[in-house]
Amino acid sequence: xxxxxxxxxxxxxxxxxxxxxxxxxxxxxxxxxxxxxxxxxxxxxxxxxxxxxxxxxxxxxxxxxxxxxxxxxxxxxxxxxxxxxxxxxxxxxxxxxxxxxxxxxxxxxxxxxxxxxxxxxxxxxxxxxxxxxxxxxxxxxxxxxxxxxxxxxxxxxxxxxxxxxxxxxxxxxxxxxxxxxxxxxxxxxxxxxxxxxxxxxxxxxxxxxxxxxxxxxxxxxxxxxxxxxxxxxxxxxxxxxxxxxxxxxxxxxxxxxxxxxxxxxxxxxxxxxxxxxxxxxxxxxxxxxxxxxxxxxxxxxxxxxxxxxxxxxxxxxxxxxxxxxxxxxxxxxxxxxxxxxxxxxxx
Amino acid sequence: xxxxxxxxxxxxxxxxxxxxxxxxxxxxxxxxxxxxxxxxxxxxxxxxxxxxxxxxxxxxxxxxxxxxxxxxxxxxxxxxxxxxxxxxxxxxxxxxxxxxxxxxxxxxxxxxxxxxxxxxxxxxxxxxxxxxxxxxxxxxxxxxxxxxxxxxxxxxxxxxxxxxxxxxxxxxxxxxxxxxxxxxxxxxxxxxxxxxxxxxxxxxxxxxxxxxxxxxxxxxxxxxxxxxxxxxxxxxxxxxxxxxxxxxxxxxxxxxxxxxxxxxxxxxxxxxxxxxxxxxxxxxxxxxxxxxxxxxxxxxxxxxxxxxxxxxxxxxxxxxxxxxxxxxxxxxxxxxxxxxxxxxxxxxxxxxxxxxxxxxxxxxxxxxxxxxxxxxxxxxxxxxxxxxxxxxxxxxxxxxxxxxxxxxxxxxxxxxxxxxxxxxxxxxxxxxxxxxxxxxxxxxxxxxxxxxxxxxxxxxxxxxxxxxxxxxxxxxxxxxxxxxxxxxxxxxxxxxxxxxxxxxxxxxxxxxxxxxxxxxxxxxxxxxxxxxxxxxxxxxxxxxxxxxxxxxxxxxxxxxxxxxxxxxxxxxxxxxxxxxxx
Numbered sequence: 001x002x003x004x005x006x007x008x009x010x011x012x013x014x015x016x017x018x019x020x021x022x023x024x025x026x027x028x029x030x031x032x033x034x035x036x037x038x039x040x041x042x043x044x045x046x047x048x049x050x051x052x053x054x055x056x057x058x059x060x061x062x063x064x065x066x067x068x069x070x071x072x073x074x075x076x077x078x079x080x081x082x083x084x085x086x087x088x089x090x091x092x093x094x095x096x097x098x099x100x101x102x103x104x105x106x107x108x109x110x111x112x113x114x115x116x117x118x119x120x121x122x123x124x125x126x127x128x129x130x131x132x133x134x135x136x137x138x139x140x141x142x143x144x145x146x147x148x149x150x151x152x153x154x155x156x157x158x159x160x161x162x163x164x165x166x167x168x169x170x171x172x173x174x175x176x177x178x179x180x181x182x183x184x185x186x187x188x189x190x191x192x193x194x195x196x197x198x199x200x201x202x203x204x205x206x207x208x209x210x211x212x213x214x215x216x217x218x219x220x221x222x223x224x225x226x227x228x229x230x231x232x233x234x235x236x237x238x239x240x241x242x243x244x245x246x247x248x249x250x251x252x253x254x255x256x257x258x259x260x261x262x263x264x265x266x267x268x269x270x271x272x273x274x275x276x277x278x279x280x281x282x283x284x285x286x287x288x289x290x291x292x293x294x295x296x297x298x299x300x301x302x303x304x305x306x307x308x309x310x311x312x313x314x315x316x317x318x319x320x321x322x323x324x325x326x327x328x329x330x331x332x333x334x335x336x337x338x339x340x341x342x343x344x345x346x347x
Numbered sequence: 348x349x350x351x352x353x354x355x356x357x358x359x360x361x362x363x364x365x366x367x368x369x370x371x372x373x374x375x376x377x378x379x380x381x382x383x384x385x386x387x388x389x390x391x392x393x394x395x396x397x398x399x400x401x402x403x404x405x406x407x408x409x410x411x412x413x414x415x416x417x418x419x420x421x422x423x424x425x426x427x428x429x430x431x432x433x434x435x436x437x438x439x440x441x442x443x444x445x446x447x448x449x450x451x452x453x454x455x456x457x458x459x460x461x462x463x464x465x466x467x468x469x470x471x472x473x474x475x476x477x478x479x480x481x482x483x484x485x486x487x488x489x490x491x492x493x494x495x496x497x498x499x500x501x502x503x504x505x506x507x508x509x510x511x512x513x514x515x516x517x518x519x520x521x522x523x524x525x526x527x528x529x530x531x532x533x534x535x536x537x538x539x540x541x542x543x544x545x546x547x548x549x550x551x552x553x554x555x556x557x558x559x560x561x562x563x564x565x566x567x568x569x570x571x572x573x574x575x576x577x578x579x580x581x582x583x584x585x586x587x588x589x590x591x592x593x594x595x596x597x598x599x600x601x602x603x604x605x606x607x608x609x610x611x612x613x614x615x616x617x618x619x620x621x622x623x624x625x626x627x628x629x630x631x632x633x634x635x636x637x638x639x640x641x642x643x644x645x646x647x648x649x650x651x652x653x654x655x656x657x658x659x660x661x662x663x664x665x666x667x668x669x670x671x672x673x674x675x676x677x678x679x680x681x682x683x684x685x686x687x688x689x690x691x692x693x694x695x696x697x698x699x700x701x702x703x704x705x706x707x708x709x710x711x712x713x714x715x716x717x718x719x720x721x722x723x724x725x726x727x728x729x730x731x732x733x734x735x736x737x738x739x740x741x742x743x744x745x746x747x748x749x750x751x752x753x754x755x756x757x758x759x760x761x762x763x764x765x766x767x768x769x770x771x772x773x774x775x776x777x778x779x780x781x782x783x784x785x786x787x788x789x790x791x792x793x794x795x796x797x798x799x800x801x802x803x804x805x806x807x808x809x810x811x812x813x814x815x816x817x818x819x820x821x822x823x824x825x826x827x828x829x830x831x832x833x834x835x836x837x838x839x840x841x842x843x844x845x846x847x848x849x850x851x852x853x854x855x856x857x858x859x860x861x862x863x864x865x866x867x868x869x870x871x872x873x874x875x876x877x878x879x880x881x882x883x884x885x886x887x888x889x890x891x892x893x894x895x896x897x898x899x900x901x902x903x904x905x906x907x908x909x910x911x912x913x914x915x916x917x918x919x920x921x922x923x924x925x926x927x928x929x
Contacts, residue, residue, distance in 0.1 A: 052892045057719050073878075074721065077888055080613055087616055088782065088873065094793045096876060177493070183597065185613060186891075215515075215598050221892040228697070228895065229487070230494035241892070249697035249706070338613070342426065346600045 032123055033285050035067065037278035043071040044279035047086060048101035049079035049188055050145040050266050052221050052241050055299040062295050063286050070279050078219045079104040079188030090116070098280040099287075101144060101268040103188030106331035108141045108267055117141060118270040120281060124288035129306045131318075132265065141269035144287040146302050146317065149193050149220070149262035152237035154227045155251040163234060166259045167197060170236065171208035179212060180232035182220040183347075185338045189220040193236060193262050194341065195325045195333035200259070203340060210344055227252055243300040243313055256315065260323030378837035382756065385746050392743075392805045393765045396780030397629075404622035417623035427624060430607035434586045435631075437521060437603060441585035442578045444525035448677045449532030450567070450574060455670040456533075457540035458566065460660045463671060470678035475530035476909040477682070478866035478883060479523070480590030481902040484890060485685025486523045487595065488692075490514035496688060515599040523595055524585050526681035531584075531810075531859070532577030535817065538855055539573035540566070542821055545659045558661060572820060575642070576813045579635050583809070586628065587774055589869035590887055604628065605869060608775050618779065625776045629768065693899035711900035721880045722901055726908065729882040732796060733864035736803040737811075737857045743804070744811035745853065749841060752819040753827075766812035769805045774869030777806055782873060794876030802870050807860045814859055818852035819845075858913055865909055 038044075044063075048056050053076045060072035075082070079102045089096050102108070111117065117140035125133070125142055132143040151170060153163045164170045170179060182190035197205050215232050217223065223235035224242055228250050239254050239261070246252040268287055270280045286292060293303035300311045310316050325333060405413045421427055455461045456468065489495050490512045498510025513519060543566060551561040567574070589605040596603060604624070611621040663670060696708045715722045747766050751759040769777060781802040785792045792798035826848070827840045835843070846853060868883040875881055882905050889898045 052894065053719075053889055054714075054894060054897075061718070078891065084612055084616070088612075091616070096794060185610065216600075217598065217891070218593065219891040221894075224892075225890075225895055229491060231487070231491040232493070245697070335615075342610075347597050347602050347606070 031120075033281035034278045035282060038067065038276070038282040039069045041276040041279045042069065043073060044276050044283045045073045045075065045096055045098045046101065046283065047075050047082050047097045047099070048268075049077060049082045049103045050101050050268075051147070051296075051299065051301050052076070052219075052244075054244075055240075055295070055301055058295045058299055059287070059292055062291050063283060066286070066291060067282065070282070072283065078186040079107070079191070080186050083107050095271065095273040095275050097271050098274040098276050099268055099270055099283050101266065101287075103145075103264060103266040104191055104330070104334060105135075105265070105267060105327050106334050107188075108136070108269060109327065109331040112136075112138075112140055116272055118272045118274070118277070118280075120270065120284075122281070122285035122288055124285050128288055128304045132304050135265070135267055141267040142284070142288065143265050143304065144268040144284075144292075145266040145296070146304055147189070147264045147266070148239040148256075148302070148317065148320065148322070149189060149236060149264065150239045150242075151234060151255045151257055152223060152227060152239075152242045153234045153253050153255065154230060154232075155253045157230060157233045160253060160255070163253075163255050164257075165255060166257050167236075168201060168205070168259075170234065171205060171212060173212060175234060176212040178233040179209070179214040180217065180223045180226035180235040180237075181209075181214050182217050182222050182236075184334065184341050186218040187220045188266070188334075189238060189264055190236075191334040191337065192264060192325065192330055193220075194337040195330055196262055196323060198333070198337060198340075199325055199329060200323070203344075206341070206344055216345060216347060224252070239314065240299070240301045243311065246313070247300065247311075256320050258321070260321045263317065263322035263324045265324070378841075381838065382746070382750060385743055386762065388743060389747065389762065389765055392801060393769055393808070396777065396784045396802075396805065397768065399784040400622050400625065400776065400780040403619055404626060406619050408617065408619055417619045418626075420617075420620045421624040426602065427607060430602045430604050431627065433517075433601055434604040434628075436517070437524070437592075438582040438586040440518075440521040441525045441528055442582040444521055445529040445532050445581045446574065446578055448525065448529035448681075449577065450536055451670070452529075452674050452677055453533045453536035453540060454562065454567070455667075455674060457537040458543075458562075458658075458661055459663050459667065459670065461663060461667045461670045461674070463674075467674050467678065470674075470682050471530050471533050472910065472913065473686070473906075474527055474678075474681040475534075476862050476866075476906055476913070477527055477685070478590070478868070478886070478902070478905070479527045479588060480594055480868060480883075480887060480890065481689070481866075481898070481905075482527050482681070482685050483523050483591040483594045484895070484898060485689045486514050486519075488688040489684055490519065496684075514595060517599070517601060520592070520595050520599060520601060522680075524588060524591055525581075526677075528581040528584060529677070529681070531580045532574065534855060534859065535573040535577040535580075535814070536570055538852060539570035539817065539821070541658070541851075543569055544657055546657075548661075562661075571642075572639075573817050575639060576817050579639065580810060580813060582635070584863075587869065589775060589872070590883075594890065605775060612775075612779075621776065621779070689899045689902060692896055693903045695896055697896070711896045712904070715897050715901040715904065719885075719897075722882070722885050725880045725882045725885045726904060728796070728879060729865045729905070730908065730912065732800050732803060732879075732881065733861050735800045736807060736864045737860040739800070739804045740808050740811040740860050741815070741853060741857050744808060744815040744856070745846070746841070748812060748815035748819045749845065752816065753824065755837075763812070763816070767809045769808055774806055774867065774871075775873065778802055778870040778873035781805075794878060796879050799871065799874050799879055799881070802874055803864050803867060806867065806870055807864055810863070811856050811860050814852060814856035815849075818849045818856075822848060854916070858916065862909060862913070865905070 046060065050056065056074050056076040060074040063072045064070065075085070077085070082102060083104065086097055086100055119138055119140050121139045122142065128143065132146060135141065135143050151164055164172065164175070184191035184194045194206070215226050217226065220238045221241045223237035224245050226232040227235055227237070228245060242252050242254055268284060270277070270284055274280045288304065290305060290308070293305045293308045296303050297308060297311050300314055302310055302314070302317055404417055405415070407414050452467065452471070456464050487495070489497050492498060492510050492513040492515065495510060495512065495514065497512055501507065501511050502509070514523060547565055547569065548561050551565045556564070586604060589609070592601065592603045592606050596606060608621050608624060611617045611624065691702060693711055694708065695706045696710070697706065717723070744766060747762050750756055751763045756762070781798060782793070785798060785801070792801070822845065826844055830840045830844050866883050868887055871881050871884050872887070875884055882901065886898055886901055889901065
């Protein structure tokens with residue numbers, strides 16, 4: 001038992017270590033954000049793909065409560081849509097976005113060489129859980145949100161004992177017409193999940209999935225709708241949003257797969273050409289602060305600060321076996337799997 | 348007698364001055380200035396972005412140099428071609444089905460003594476104000492293969508293993524769009540039918556034709572321009588929709604042009620290929636437009652004349668129950684059933700729990716109206732932009748329709764084409780054209796309300812124009828000639844005779860633009876900024892996230908507010924004196 005625990009923990013730790021380069025020392029100490037300057041600027045525009053609109057609005061409202069006089073404009077959509085929007089802005093030479101939060105780490109790898117991100121270390125960056133520190137050695141983007149992709153199911157249609165316990169079981173023919181997934185062309189979560197499944201089980205995994213006719217949505221949160229409606233029975237879904245919906249009384253449950261739940265680590269960055277640099281810095285710092293983690297817990301998202309307990313019914317990430325592709329695999333993989341997905345599924 | 352003294356020369360001759368430029372300018376009608384201004388506006392609204400789009404389709408990625416490679420990339424790709432084919436089929440299917448729904452209902456309401464007409468009109472209005480993507484969600488609840496209510500009831504009643512309807516199919520997609528498109532055909536057809544006096548039907552009866560034959564051979568052909576206009580609008584709207592194909596088409600594995608264009612804007616962005624891919628759609632408009640002109644060029648559809656006319660209703664006898672039944676069927680699938688399931692979700696804590704007292708709540712409304720930072724403001728924005736769009740579009744359309752129908756300028760046909768062309772460009776592509784042309788320096792409209800309103804105006808100009816054109820055709824020039832003979836200029840004609848006579852059509856046209864503008868999604872999704880957020884985008888985003896209760900609540904607010912606004916404006920307008928209502 002002890003050995004198993006050790007193996008699990010070290011597997012988790014090494015998976016997390018894969019994304020925390022040891023070169024933390026290069027991160028520069030940042031100046032504290034200028035609250036007065038931020039208040040003069042009066043607003044901050046946040047492009048985010050993290051969590052769902054409700055949670056994003058919750059964070060925005062909490063920010064406005066702490067700093068009255070600074071308005072948080074929240075634009076929440078799926079990762080590829082947000083990225084498209086930002087690319088469009090950049091092509092038009094327009095600086096609309098102040099803080100960019102995507103769930104596709106590849107976006108940051110693509111954009112960083114163009115020098116569009118501000119290099120700055122928020123004071124709160126030192127307080128996040130060690131596993132989430134140091135994502136970018138140059139301090140241009142930081143982890144501000146984490147989540148898990150698990151196997152989710154509709155309790156009123158299937159018993160927990162019958163639900164697949166590992167990812168390959170999800171493609172079993174007995175689940176024909178009963179599975180729901182998102183689309184990697186929209187969602188960063190789904191894109192990362194597809195990359196990881198391809199890595200572990202090859203693209204045959206998706207040929208098998210196609211054979212059982214899954215319902216394909218857009219966001220990974222679409223799976224929650226599909227399960228709620230009873231249209232589908234099981235899904236590769238987001239732990240947090242599913243639990244959030246279950247807490248409202250919907251018959252939803254979560255299973256943590258034995259071969260590992262997918263750990264999503266989502267960064268945020270400040271745009272260098274931001275029109276509200278002080279407000280942006282303040283907001284970025286806020287994202288890594290205690291108020292935000294408390295909002296996360298309220299909406300069943302995982303907190304990124306140690307010492308804050310997750311919501312009832314959600315397991316702390318440190319206790320779950322997690323798997324994750326490397327940053328390079330995500331960066332090259334997501335565009336590839338989007339194309340492969342379209343060829344296989346036709347949409 | 349070599350010269351006449353000045354007092355003997357007629358006044359008009361004395362006033363004739365030498366032909367200099369200033370002299371000619373002084374003789375210019377004020378109307379011409381207005382024409383020129385409006386033509387300039389049309390160029391800015393339609394030609395500018397279109398031109399940018401065409402230029403872009405020939406550009407290399409990144410901007411430098413010209414090439415045909417975009418066209419190769421766009422049209423040698425199997426997925427792209429399939430998407431194009433799907434779009435065309437979808438458009439044709441939607442237009443046909445919408446006509447099947449709309450024409451009989453319009454005829455029954457306008458020309459027969461079917462009971463319950465006011466209720467029917469309310470139902471049609473309900474279908475019209477419903478955003479297609481909201482209706483699509485309602486339809487998923489009704490006809491999802493496993494959990495749709497229709498299927499559940501069927502399985503319970505008949506003990507079958509599977510349901511009988513599946514919304515996630517091509518016919519399902521067509522149905523879910525057609526039930527919200529048929530109001531266009533209804534409105535055009537019934538407005539035209541309302542104006543047909545019974546004299547021609549009487550003539551047919553006198554000559555021995557029975558009721559149905561008269562209807563099919565005399566009445567309906569008289570309103571053919573209106574029906575065709577409605578068909579074209581339905582077709583074009585269907586191929587330009589983004590929301591419903593994303594919500595229903597995607598799970599059904601149906602890819603259409605709009606969703607394909609969306610994919611071309613994923614990273615890495617291939618805007619140039621997208622521009623090339625959009626070109627055939629432009630060609631389709633040209634063809635449709637040409638067909639319409641050819642079919643109706645010479646024939647006369649004049650029904651509004653200077654002489655009075657009476658419109659009598661056809662007595663259907665027992666057939667009116669059949670008519671009512673059909674109308675009730677159309678209303679229930681478009682309005683009643685989807686609204687029921689959406690209302691259930693709007694008032695539920697968790698709609699998965701079904702109908703139960705413990706599940707009732709108002710908290711969803713509280714969330715969307717109070718807690719959500721952008722939803723409340725987006726409601727106001729949607730309505731203000733829509734009103735501005737409708738006013739601008741209708742003004743422009745009326746003037747252009749007048750110019751075209753009375754042939755006031757050479758090449759007026761080109762103007763007409765420009766007015767109709769934008770509709771075939773999917774909203775996304777139009778938005779990108781606007782983005783490319785006007786968002787960045789030097790014009791810098793990005794993030795402003797003006798950009799949204801202008802793009803919407805261009806997008807809905809075709810509806811306004813088709814409506815104004817059909818209305819203009821029904822007007823016999825004799826009344827305008829009377830005004831001019833009595834000394835009025837063109838503007839007087841427009842303002843004091845044409846507009847009042849066509850007031851019903853114009854108000855109808857305004858509402859026809861206002862309502863789709865409030866729920867426009869595909870153009871809005873690219874052009875709205877944080878300060879100019881609109882409801883359709885907020886709804887679309889919420890729908891992708893499992894927050895179904897909020898979608899239903901916000902959608903409900905949109906619907907109620909729209910209905911109130913429309914009801915108020917209809918009341919204010921009153922009715923046209925010449926057409927007695929039976």
